[in-house]
Amino acid sequence: MKNTTKRNPFDYVKNVSYDKKDIMVDEVEEKSYAPFLVNRALSYHKDAIYFVNEMNTNHGLDNRLQYQFYINTLRKRNRFSKWSKPYESKKLETIKEYYNVSTQKAKEYLGILSDKQYNVLKNSMSQGGNNGRHSQ
Numbered sequence: 001m002k003n004t005t006k007r008n009p010f011d012y013v014k015n016v017s018y019d020k021k022d023i024m025v026d027e028v029e030e031k032s033y034a035p036f037l038v039n040r041a042l043s044y045h046k047d048a049i050y051f052v053n054e055m056n057t058n059h060g061l062d063n064r065l066q067y068q069f070y071i072n073t074l075r076k077r078n079r080f081s082k083w084s085k086p087y088e089s090k091k092l093e094t095i096k097e098y099y100n101v102s103t104q105k106a107k108e109y110l111g112i113l114s115d116k117q118y119n120v121l122k123n124s125m126s127q128g129g130n131n132g133r134h135s136q
Contacts, residue, residue: 006028006032007023007029007032007033008032009033009034009037009038009041010041011023012033012034012038012067013038013041013042013079014079015071016038016042016067016070016071016074017042017048017074017076017077017078017079018076018077018078018079020071020076022071024063024064024067030062030063030064030067031063033063033064033066033067035055035059035063035066038066038067038070039052039055039056040083041079041081041083042070042074042079044079044081044083045079045081047074047075047077048074048079051069051070051073051074054069055069055070089110091110091118092106092107092110094118094121094122094125095109095110095113095118095121097125098121098124098125
Protein backbone atom coordinates (compact mmCIF):
# COMPACT_ATOMS: atom_id res chain seq x y z
CA MET A 1 0.00 0.00 0.00
CA LYS A 2 1.35 3.41 -0.97
CA ASN A 3 1.82 6.17 1.61
CA THR A 4 -0.58 9.00 0.67
CA THR A 5 0.47 11.56 3.29
CA LYS A 6 2.40 14.55 2.02
CA ARG A 7 5.97 14.80 3.24
CA ASN A 8 7.19 17.91 5.00
CA PRO A 9 10.55 19.60 4.26
CA PHE A 10 12.13 18.11 7.37
CA ASP A 11 11.50 14.60 6.06
CA TYR A 12 13.68 15.51 3.09
CA VAL A 13 16.37 17.09 5.28
CA LYS A 14 16.52 13.95 7.42
CA ASN A 15 16.60 11.81 4.32
CA VAL A 16 19.43 13.60 2.50
CA SER A 17 21.38 13.93 5.76
CA TYR A 18 21.05 10.58 7.41
CA ASP A 19 18.74 7.99 5.84
CA LYS A 20 20.18 8.30 2.31
CA LYS A 21 17.27 6.43 0.69
CA ASP A 22 15.62 7.91 -2.37
CA ILE A 23 12.11 8.80 -1.22
CA MET A 24 11.27 11.01 -4.20
CA VAL A 25 9.58 8.27 -6.16
CA ASP A 26 6.86 10.17 -8.06
CA GLU A 27 5.66 13.60 -9.12
CA VAL A 28 3.68 14.12 -5.90
CA GLU A 29 6.87 13.70 -3.87
CA GLU A 30 8.72 16.02 -6.22
CA LYS A 31 6.07 18.72 -5.83
CA SER A 32 6.09 18.45 -2.03
CA TYR A 33 9.85 19.15 -1.97
CA ALA A 34 10.38 22.78 -0.87
CA PRO A 35 13.92 23.80 -1.92
CA PHE A 36 13.94 27.03 0.08
CA LEU A 37 13.06 25.28 3.35
CA VAL A 38 15.46 22.39 2.78
CA ASN A 39 18.26 24.85 1.95
CA ARG A 40 17.47 26.91 5.01
CA ALA A 41 17.45 23.89 7.32
CA LEU A 42 20.76 22.64 5.94
CA SER A 43 22.37 26.11 6.05
CA TYR A 44 22.69 25.88 9.84
CA HIS A 45 25.40 23.22 9.46
CA LYS A 46 29.01 24.11 8.65
CA ASP A 47 29.62 21.00 6.59
CA ALA A 48 26.62 21.72 4.33
CA ILE A 49 26.89 25.46 3.81
CA TYR A 50 28.88 25.27 0.56
CA PHE A 51 26.42 22.79 -0.91
CA VAL A 52 23.50 25.02 0.12
CA ASN A 53 25.19 27.99 -1.51
CA GLU A 54 25.64 25.97 -4.68
CA MET A 55 21.92 25.14 -4.70
CA ASN A 56 21.01 28.76 -4.05
CA THR A 57 23.04 29.86 -7.07
CA ASN A 58 21.38 27.12 -9.14
CA HIS A 59 17.86 27.74 -7.86
CA GLY A 60 16.37 27.09 -11.28
CA LEU A 61 17.13 23.37 -11.16
CA ASP A 62 14.26 20.92 -10.87
CA ASN A 63 13.37 19.76 -7.38
CA ARG A 64 14.45 16.23 -8.27
CA LEU A 65 17.93 17.41 -9.33
CA GLN A 66 18.39 19.47 -6.16
CA TYR A 67 17.31 16.53 -4.03
CA GLN A 68 19.67 14.17 -5.88
CA PHE A 69 22.53 16.63 -5.46
CA TYR A 70 22.08 16.65 -1.68
CA ILE A 71 21.54 12.93 -1.28
CA ASN A 72 24.72 12.19 -3.23
CA THR A 73 27.04 14.90 -1.87
CA LEU A 74 26.26 15.33 1.83
CA ARG A 75 28.04 12.99 4.20
CA LYS A 76 25.83 10.78 6.31
CA ARG A 77 25.25 12.61 9.55
CA ASN A 78 22.34 13.43 11.81
CA ARG A 79 21.60 17.12 11.25
CA PHE A 80 19.20 18.94 13.52
CA SER A 81 19.19 22.54 14.69
CA LYS A 82 16.65 24.99 16.00
CA TRP A 83 15.84 27.79 13.63
CA SER A 84 16.90 31.21 14.81
CA LYS A 85 14.08 33.64 15.41
CA PRO A 86 14.21 37.41 15.21
CA TYR A 87 14.85 39.21 18.46
CA GLU A 88 11.71 40.84 19.84
CA SER A 89 12.51 44.03 21.70
CA LYS A 90 10.32 44.81 24.71
CA LYS A 91 11.15 48.48 24.22
CA LEU A 92 9.86 48.28 20.66
CA GLU A 93 6.62 46.63 21.76
CA THR A 94 6.11 49.27 24.47
CA ILE A 95 6.62 52.11 21.97
CA LYS A 96 4.31 50.46 19.43
CA GLU A 97 1.59 50.11 22.04
CA TYR A 98 2.01 53.59 23.53
CA TYR A 99 2.03 55.50 20.24
CA ASN A 100 -0.09 52.97 18.31
CA VAL A 101 2.39 52.85 15.40
CA SER A 102 3.91 50.22 13.12
CA THR A 103 7.12 48.36 13.89
CA GLN A 104 9.04 50.52 11.40
CA LYS A 105 7.82 53.76 13.01
CA ALA A 106 8.53 52.37 16.48
CA LYS A 107 12.14 51.68 15.42
CA GLU A 108 12.46 55.31 14.35
CA TYR A 109 10.99 56.49 17.67
CA LEU A 110 13.36 54.20 19.56
CA GLY A 111 16.31 55.88 17.86
CA ILE A 112 15.05 59.30 18.92
CA LEU A 113 13.98 58.60 22.52
CA SER A 114 16.55 58.78 25.30
CA ASP A 115 16.58 56.13 28.04
CA LYS A 116 15.07 58.64 30.45
CA GLN A 117 12.23 59.47 28.04
CA TYR A 118 11.60 55.78 27.42
CA ASN A 119 11.42 55.08 31.17
CA VAL A 120 8.88 57.89 31.63
CA LEU A 121 6.83 56.46 28.76
CA LYS A 122 7.06 52.94 30.20
CA ASN A 123 6.09 54.06 33.70
CA SER A 124 3.09 55.97 32.36
CA MET A 125 1.86 52.73 30.80
CA SER A 126 2.15 50.75 34.02
CA GLN A 127 -1.32 50.16 35.27
CA GLY A 128 -2.28 49.27 38.77
CA GLY A 129 -5.26 47.26 39.84
CA ASN A 130 -6.16 43.65 40.07
CA ASN A 131 -5.52 42.63 36.45
CA GLY A 132 -9.19 42.51 35.55
CA ARG A 133 -10.23 40.35 38.49
CA HIS A 134 -13.18 41.55 40.52
CA SER A 135 -13.01 41.42 44.30
CA GLN A 136 -16.07 40.05 46.01
